[in-house]
Amino acid sequence: MKAVFSDFVYGARLLARSPGFALVAVLTLALGIGASTAIFSAVNAVLLRPLPFRNAERIVTLWESDLQQGRARDPVSPPNFLDWRKQSQSFEEMAAYLSWRPNFKGALGAERLQGAKVTANLFRLLGVSPIIGRYFAPGDDLSTGGSVVLISYGLWRRQFAADSKITSRTITLNGEKYLIIGVMPPKFQFPVGEYAKELWVPLVFDAGDLNGRATRYLQVVARLKPKVSLPQARVEMREIAGRLEQQYPETNSRWGVALSPFYDQLVADARPTLLILLVAVSFVLLIGCANVANLLLARGSGRHEEMAIRVAVGASRYRIIRQLLAEGAVLALAGGILGVLLAHAGIRIIVAAAPEGIPRLKEVGEDFWVLVFSALLTLLTVFLFGLFPALQVSKANVGGVLREGGKGLVAGMGKTRFRSILVVTEVALAFVLLVGAGLIIKSFSRLIGVDPGFNAHNVLTAQIDLPYYKYGNPRKQREFFDQLLERVGALPGVQAAGVISYLPLSGSNMEWIFSIKGRAPSRSNEKLFAEYRQVNADYFKAMGVPLLRGRTFSSRDSADALPVILVNDAFARQYFPNEDPIHKRIGFGLQPAWREIIGIVADVRHFGLESKARAEAYVPYQQDPWSSMALVIRSKSGPVTLISAVRRELTALDKEQPLYGVQTMESLVAESVAPRRLGMLLLGIFSGIALVLAAIGILGVMASHVSQRTHEIAIRIALGAKPASVQKLVVLQAVAMAFAGVAVGFVMSVWLTHFISNLLYDVRATDPAVLGGVAILLTGVLMLASYIPARRASIIDPITALR
Secondary structure: OOOHHHHHOOOOOOOOOHOOOOOOOHHHHHHHHHHHHHHHHHHHHHHHHOOOOHHHHHHHEEEEEEEEEEEEEOEEEEHHHHHHHHHHEEEEEEEEEEEEEOEEEEEEEEEEOOOOOOOHHHHHOOOOOOOEEOOOOOHOOOOOOOOOOOOOOOHHHHHHHHOOOOOOOOOEEOOOOEEEEOOOOOOOOOOOOOOOOOEEEEOOOHHHHOOOOOOOOEEEEEEEEOOOOHHHHHHHHHHHHHHHHHHHHHHHHHEEEEEHHHHHHHOOHHHHHHHHHHHHHHHHHHHHHHHHHHHHHHHHHHHHHHHHHHHHHOOOHHHHHHHHHHHHHHHHHHHHHHHHHHHHHHHHHHHOOOOOOOOOHHHHHOOOOHHHHHHHHHHHHHHHHHHHHHHOOOOOOOHHHHHHHOOOOOOOOOHHHHHHHHHHHHHHHHHHHHHHHHHHHHHHHHHHOOOOOOOOOOEEEEEEOHHHHHHOOOOHHHHHHHHHHHHHHOOOOOEEEEEEEEOOOOOOOOOOEEEEEOOOOOOOOEEEEEEEEHHHHHHHHHHOOOEEEOOOOOOOOOOOOOEEEEEEEEHHHHHHHHOOOOEEEEOOOOOOEEEEEEEEEEEOOOOOOOOOOOOEEEEEEOOOOEEEEEEEEEEEEHHHHHHHHHHHHHHOOOOOOOOOOEEEEEHHHHHHHHHHHHHHHHHHHHHHHHHHHHHHHHHHHHHHHHHOHHHHHHHHHOOOOOOOHHHHHHHHHHHHHHHHHHHHHHHHHHHHHHHOOOOOOOOOOOOOHHHHHHHHHHHHHHHHHOOOOOOOOHOHHHHHOOO
């Protein structure tokens, strides 16, 4: 150990004598290790770290599958859920839940809380207990069982000052008293991947729920029994779905069941992006290792005389390799320490930029496994970039080197063949990264260039949910929104104010069955579906949705007027391909009230810019009021300046009614593409680093090559070679390596980029413009990097060099 320690001390002293070399090597390693550790932290938090539930790997998610429409994951109706739970034998527990946002008047004023209604057995299924009090008992989900609530740790501290006697207190939610029975642990979150929930109440089914088999809105989870596999559970649930289809053909015909591991379903959308980033950052690390290996080989080429003397005085090859590995370990240790610091900064950036669409990404942080990963990565780099150079340098020819006296020989590319291979590898990996980044950037630019069907500029949005206990009557709902729109519309700077039941890009949908009057179904089991939304007359003006044909709603489309409806262009194309839908009558539901189509509006991308427009229908909210509406306000400038005024007008109508979800429409559009933007930025950064490292690799190899060929170049100049021809000689050798790397990278890209095809929008994985552009860019940068050593070669003084 003393000898090993002395090797490390000697290696540190040698590196201190070459600060430029040490600085470049350490920074190169730090970039690779830091970036890799930061991305691994994200992968660990999202994909690898188990959920904080008991035996979380046995928890599965269940969905209904609409086999006719080809949708694999639809919510579940309460009667089907209860039948599943009663008939299945594969599960220990099966529970259901749905989001719930009650109004709450607390010490901080009226606010809208994020909550969930859950069946009483959910917490037993998850294996999580409150830190204070108890969780729900079986009788708590009966309508006669009283109203109880579990609250989150954050709400307990924020609204109740961490009162230890909280279980004796009650709170009022939507006008109803609830007894607090417990406080959940600090980091508990369910549903996972959504906005943090602050309270949970029992899910109680009334008579309407128990008879509404066609109404699907529940999320269902279950825990597999210890000896039951997921395929076995799938077989049993298919059998149950078949029995329910025969028993209830009106509502369950062609409806199946889908099962997936709870965690897999949770991270399904995030997994491809994170894995691609992990591969990309691994490429950066490999390029960095190749660069450091080249630096060590270049440094070692000047130490052959030293190694020959060591061998001559009795040093074994093992001893020399150990010494050289110790020097590499010093570099790796310094690079690892700096890399961890860079990783810490990178993690903070990722957390700050984390979009809501990637679950658990905000939980990213340094933990034990991340530190283990950094340590292993550091050790790996020592052997990866240190061992081969050590083997090469330790092959010193004692007699030959000592006879030459360290003067060197005329050298060709043969002596730097391995270093050239390393550079070609760097160029190939950089080419793949640049192509991937180019495809993602081009895809993103096309995505944000998509016409969403509305004008998001200067539009403010907010959500208002009227509690049923105060506004259960449709007339009261209509009157409330009529008065609010009148007040908001009169505010200075407001051009138009509207409401809609589901805001574009919010991800919410309300797909209903409808019929066309006078048209018989083409098949006996044919069902027509369209999105159903309630709006006011000024909504299309406020949102900037163009009218294509006919007219929009007006004040004469009141509650007592002829029922009317608007459809979008996708609806007209799908259901009236060869005729004009204006004045046709359609009705929603099993017993429809016929509505006349009075106009056609442009398609709106309600489910994301990359999604295709669905068939949608709009009805006047005066004719079909709804308690939960999104407020849409178009202003002349600066919509955020209206927030306080809008709150004031809302409070004047109802001081207990909170305004929540306040944001501009432009920010909502930006949020919808935030996961893609994060992936694009990180991949762009990695590819930029790879480009710089590849350029440094070319520069280092050519500079070393020029140094080794000093005598040869001096003779050429002495015999009349012009500086331009010497520069050409060096640049052509660099271009040969660049072309070889680009060729290898091209083949790799054609194969590897197919793995990111699902992340692309309107761009092929083998886009010729991206491939050609990257090839030109990379070759140009590498030629520019080779110019510095080429110019140095052209100004060699032959007399001095030969002497």
